[in-house]
Amino acid sequence: MNETISHFHIRPVITDLYQSKDLLDLSGPSTPPQPSTASPSASTSTASPSLFSSATSIASAATRRAAAASANISSPSSSSSNKEIRCVEGYGQNLYIGNSDGTVEWWTCEAASAGNGMNGWIMKFRHTLFPRRPVSKIYVLPKILKILIISDGTLHTLALPNLEPLPSSHVPPLRGVVSVILNDEELDWGGPGSEDPNYQMTVVVVRRKGLGVYKLGNRMNSIKEIPLPSSPTHHALFSSYLCTSIPSVPVSPEESSQNLYSIIDLSDASLTEVLPVSQIDPAVSEFEANPNIVVIPGENEFLVTSYTGSTTMGVFLNNQGDPVRGTMEWSSHPLSIAIESGYIIALLRDQSVVIHSLNDLEKPIQTIKLESTLDAFGITYSPYGVSVRDLIRDERMTPYRLKLLGGTSSTVSKDVVAQQASLDEGVVESNDHAEPLSPDVTSPINEDPPSGSGLTPPSSPIPLIKAPITPQRNASLQTSAASSNTNRGPFSTAIAETMIISPHSILSLIPTSIIMKLEGFYTERQFDQAITLVDEERRKGRRGEIDVDKSTHHQTMKYLNLYLATSLFEETLFDKSLDYLIKAKIDPRLIVRSFSDLRGKLIGSEETIDVFKGVKDILERINSVEDIISRSIRRNYSPHVQPNSATSPETSVLRKAMLEEAKDMLTEYLRRTRVSRRKGGGSRGVDSRKIDIVIDTTLAKLLAEKGTTNELLALLAAPNDCVLTELEPFLAQTPYVLATVMRTQGRVDRVLELLKEIAESDTPDPICEDPVEELAQQLESIKEPELFLNYALWLIKKKPSRGLSILKSQNTKTGIKLDDLSLVEKLKEINLETSNKYLEHVVVNKRSPDRSLHEQLLKVLLDQAEELCQDEGVKYHLEELDAEYRLEQSPRPFIIFLADVAPETPIKTNRLKMMLFLQGSPFYDLENASKRLEEIKELRFELAVVYGRLGKHRLSLSLLALTIGDSISAQTYCNTKGEIIPPKIAKSVSKQIKGLDSWASLGEVGRKKKEVKEGEMKGLVKDLLGVYMSDSKGTSRQAAALLNAQSVHLDVLEVLGQMPNDWPLDEVSSFLKRSIRRGLHDKSTWGVMKAISAGQNLEVSEDYLDRILQIPPIVRDGPGETHDGGENVQSHGNRDEIVSPDEGSIPEKEWNTFEEKGADNQFGESDVEEGKETYETTDQSGNGDHGLGIKEGYVVDDQSANNEGLV
Secondary structure, three states: OOOOOOOEEEEEEEOOOOOOOOOOOOOOOOOOOOOOOOOOOOOHHHOOOOOOOHHHHHHHHHHHHHHHHHHHHOOOOOOHHHOOEEEEEEEEOEEEEEEOOOEEEEEEEOHHHOOOOOOOEEEEEEEEOOOOOOEEEEEEEOOOOEEEEEEOOEEEEEEOOOOEEOOOOOOOOEEOEEEEEEOHHHOOOOOOOOOOOOOOEEEEEEEOOEEEEEEEOOOEEEEEEEEOOOOOOEEEEEOOEEEEEEEOOOOOOOOOOOEEEEEEEOOOOEEEEEEEOEOOOOOOOOOOOOOOEEEEOOOOEEEEEEEOOOOEEEEEEOOOOOEEEEEEEEOOOEEEEEEEOOEEEEEEOOOEEEEEEOOEOOOOOEEEEOOHHHOOOEEEEEEEEEEEEOHHHHHHOOEEEEEOOOOOOEEOOHHHHHHHHHHHHOOOOOOOOOOOOOHHHHOOOOOOOOOOOOOOOOOOOOOOOOOOOOOOOOOOOOOOOOHHHHHHOOOOEEEEEEEEEOOOOEEEEEEOOHHHHHHHHHHOOOHHHHHHHHHHHHHHHHHOOOOOOHHHHHHHHHHHHHHHHHHHHHOOOHHHHHHHHHHHOOOOHHHHOOOHHHHOOOOOOOOEEEEEHHHHHHHHHOOOHHHHHHHHHHHHHOOOOOOOOOOOHHHHHHHHHHHHHHHHHHHHHHHHHHHHHHOOOOOOOOOHHHHHHHHHHHHHHHHHHHOOHHHHHHHHHOOOOOOHHHHHHHHOOOHHHHHHHHHHOOOHHHHHHHHHHHHHOOOOOOOOOOHHHHHHHHHOOOOOHHHHHHHHHHHHHHOHHHHHHHHHOOOOOOOOOOOHHHHHHHHHHHOHHHHHHHHHHHHHHOOOOOHHHHHHHHHHHHHHHHHHHOOHHHHHHHHHHHHHHHOOOOOOOHHHHHHHHOOOOHHHHHHHHHHHHHHHOOOOOHHHHHHHHHHOOOOHHHHHHHHHHHOOHHHHHHHHHHHHOOHHHHHHHHHHOOOOOOHHHHHHHHHHOOOOHHHHOHHHOOOOOOOOOHHHHHHHHHHHHHHHHHOOOOOHHHHHHHHHHOHHHOOHHHHHHHOOOOOOHHHHHHHHHHHHHHHHHHHHHHHHHHHHHHHHHHHHHHHHHHHHHOOOOOOOOOOOOOEOOOEOOOOOOOHHHOOOOOOOOOOOOOOOOHHHHHHHHOOOHHHHHOOOOOOOOOOOOOOOOOOOOOOOOEEEOOOOOOOEEEO
C-alpha cells in the first residue's frame, strides 16, 4: 500500500457509555478523540493528522448525548457515575461488556436499531454476577457456545449467546482464579451453524500457586495441575509452550520483587526464565511497567516487551526462550499489544496507537493519536471478529438526488439529512420515532439478583418484538433489506478484530476500507494505483474471496466504479473512464449532460437522478466537458504557454483533440450501454423510456457528426427511440440519412421524395450507392394507389426491370388493385418492351379475362413472329427444323419436337408461347387470328390450331398431316375434336422449357372435359384418311398407321374404295387382315346369339302353354241366351281367337339381354290394369255371383291370386 494511505482507522462502537450529562446543556459534548496518522519517518510527537482522523470524532459526537441520556434515565440501582467498562469480548454481531459493577451486558448490532443513536447497537440482556464485583476478564468460546467470566477471582461459565447460566453440576464455578489461558490453535469458528457443544477445548486456569489444565465441553474435566513458584500475571500459549510473566522471589529483604518473562513447557512442567519486564530499578521508575505477551500467529513465536527507562523494547522469543527475528522499539511503554493480519498494534501510555509491520520492525507504518480524555487502558483482540457499523461506507453510499442541469442537490431522505447534520455538529436531536436507549427496556432483567451463589437462573426473558440477527463472520457489509428502514439510509457493517477500551467507550480499529483507499489515491492523484485497486477488488469478487454477501459487494463495486469513473472523467482521462462508466451502470444522462452541444432539449432543467452521496462533490464540479478540458489545460500548461492557455494556438489544437477524445469515449459508452439495455440489462424504472431516448438520440447525433453513416443507418433501421426534431439539424447535409429517419417516423411520402432527389441529383451521394433500389424497396410497402403508381412509373423510366417486378408483385389481396388496361397504355408511352412484359404477366399469370388484353398480347406475339420471320436466317432455321422433323423415325408431336430439338432462340420462345396461347386462351378473335397467320407461311402449326378451334377440320388436318407431317397431332385432333395441344402435351413442353408453366396452364382455367361422340370421331378419322389418300405420294405410311390405330371406326369396304391403286399392299395388309378377322368374329358372335335366342323363345312358349292350360273355361252369354235356372247364356264364341305363337319363328325385335326379353313376354300388372274390367267369378265350389264383361282380359279369382286366365 502507498505510504500516504492509512492502514487502519478508528471506528466508534459504543461511546460515552455510563456517563451522566445534563440534558439541558446545549454546549455539546467534549471534543471526541482525534486520531492522527504519522508517516514512518515522522516521530510520534509531531505526527500529522490522519486523512481519516475525524472518523472517531463524528461518531463519538453523534452518540454521546443519546448514550448519556440513556445511562441517566434507566441505570440499575447502583450509581451509574461509578460504573465503568473493564473488559470487552465479542464475535459476529454479538458484543459482551464486563463492567465494574459486576454486570455483563450482551449487545448486538442490528440494522433495525440504526436510528437509536448507538450506531445500530442495542443491549439485549444484562446478567449480574454475585457477588457484584468488577468483571476483570471475559473469554468467548463460540465453538462450544460458552463464555468464561472472571470476577473477583471466581470463574463463571455461561451459555452463548444469551448469557444463560449453566448447571453447576456440569460446569461448577472455580474460585481463586487469576486468569484463563486458551490455545490459539483451538480458537477456530466457522460461523453460525458450525458450533459443536460436544467438542472439548483446552482451558488452562491460572491460579495463585499453579496452573490447572481442563477440558471444557458439556462438562469441565480436570486434566492435571502444574505448580508454580508464584502466580503469573500475563501469559500467552501456543502448542504446549506457555510464555508468562511471573514475579520473582527476592533473595534478600533489601531486594524488591521483579517480574520476569518465563517459558513453561506444559508437557514436562519445565520453566525457563528469559528477561525482566522492566530493566530499571522500580525505585527510580516513574511507573510500574506492565508486562505484554502475544503470540505471533503461524510463527510459533512470542513477542514480549521490556521497559528500558526511556523506551520500551520488543523482543521475539521462540519456544526455548531464545531471541529471534530482531527487536523493535516504542517511544512510550505499551499498555496493551495485539497482532492482526501481520501488523503489531500497540496502545501506548501516551494515548497513541502505534502500528508496526512484521516485515519492517524499524519504523511504525502508522500512528494514531487518541484524545487524552478518552483514557484508553487496553486493547482486546477477537480472533472471530466483531461486526461494527461502517459509518464511512454508509455515509458515502447514501442516496442523493442530483439536479442534472445546475442547481443544488438534495438528499433523498430528510431524516438522513438531519441525522448527518447532527453528526457534523456533534449534536443528536431527539427523534419521536426512536426511544432513547434504556437498559430497563432492552434487558429482560433490571433488578439485582437475590443473594446466593450468583448462578441462579434468571426469570424467563420478556419476548422481543424482533428476533436477534444471527451473527455471520462472512458478512462484514450487511445492508438492511427491510423496506421500512429505507428512509434511514444504508446500513452496513465491517469486521473489527482489534478494539480499544476506555472506561466509558469502545472503539474499533479497522483496516482501511476499499472506499477510503480509493479516495486516498484520488486525493494524491495516483490514478493508476486507484485503477489497480478497483480491478483487484473486482477479481476478488469473481473468485469469491470476499467476506460480504454478493449483494453488498455488488453495491460496493458499483460505487467504486462510479467514483473512479467520475474521477478519471474529471481529470480528462476519458479513455480510462470508459470501462468504469459501463461497469458502474449509471444513468447515461449523468454523462450526456456535460456535452451541451449534444444534449439539446433531451434533458429538462428540473430533471434529477439518484446518485451516491460520496460522488456528489465530483459530479457538481463536472458542469461541462469544455470546462473540464479548460481546467486541465490551465492546470498543466499555465503559465508555460503564451499568451495564455485559453487562446494559445497549441492549446487550441490540444483542446480540440481532447474534446474529440471525450466524444469518442461518449460514443463508445452509449454504444455499449445501448446494446446492454437492448438485451435486457441496465436500470428499469419510471425514467427507462427517457433514458433510451437520450441514449439513441445522442448516439445518432455523434454518429452523424462524425460521419459514421453505416452505423448510423443501422441504428436508425433497427427499432430505436430517436427524437426526430433533435436529429434534423445534424442530418441536413445528409438527405439519405434523413430519409432513413423519416422512414422510422412513417413519413413514406417524404422518404420517396428524398430518394428521388438523390437519384436525380448530378452529384452522387456517397452514402447511398443505389437510391433507385432504395426507392424500389420502399415502394414495395406502399398501399396508396396514387402514390404507388406515380413512383412506379418513375421507376420504370430509371430501372425498367425493377419497376416491372414491383408491378408484377401487386395483387388484390396483399397489394394494390391496378387498372391493368390503362396501366398498359401508360407503360407503352414509357417503355414498349416493359409494357409487353407486363401485358404478358396480366394475361398469362394474373389470368385477366379482358378480351382486349388478350387481343393485344396476341398482336404482340404475331408482330414479333412476323418481324423475326422476315430475317432470312430465321427462315432458313425454320425450314431446317421442318425438314428434320419429317426425317424423324419415331413420330412425336411437332410442338414437343420444337421444344426439345430447336436451340434457344427468340423465334422458338415466341412460337411456343403463341402455340400455347392460341390453344388455351378463349378471349381472342379466331377469324382475325387466322387471317394474320395465313399471311405468315412459317407459322403453319399455329394456323392449324386456329383452324381446329374454328371447326375447319379438313384444313387443319391437311396442315398437320400433309404440310407439317405431324401424324400424332393429327390423330390427337381426331380424338379430341379439334384440340391439337391437350394439357398433357402442354405440361410436357413446360417441363422442357423454363418459364412456360403459366402458358401451359392457360387453357386449364374453367376447362370442362370434352366428350367426343363416336360419330364425330368417325367423321374426323374419315376426314384425316381422306387427306392422306388425297395425296398418295409419301403418305401411305402415315395412312397405314392411321388405319391400324382407327380400324374400329372405319369400314373396310369404304376404305378399299378410296384407297389409291399405287399404295403398296404390305402397308395396308395389316388393316385388311384385322378387318376380315373382325368381320368373321362378328358373324360367329351373332350366330351364337341367334341360337341362344331360339332356345329362349322355346322356353317362353312352353311357359305360355302351361299357363293357358291352367285357365278354367269361361262361358260368355250372348243376348237372349240363358243357362239353366233362367240365366242368360252366351256361347263362348270362336276359340280360334287365341293363337299360340310359332315356336320356331324369330321375333322381329332383338334384345340385348335375356332379362329384357323376359320382361317383354310377361304381362305386367300395369298392362293388366289398363283398359280391363273386373269380373266377379265363382270359386271352385261354384258359389257366388258372376260378373259380366264386354271384352277380353285377365280374370283373377278373389280368393286365390294364382287363378289367372285370359278372357
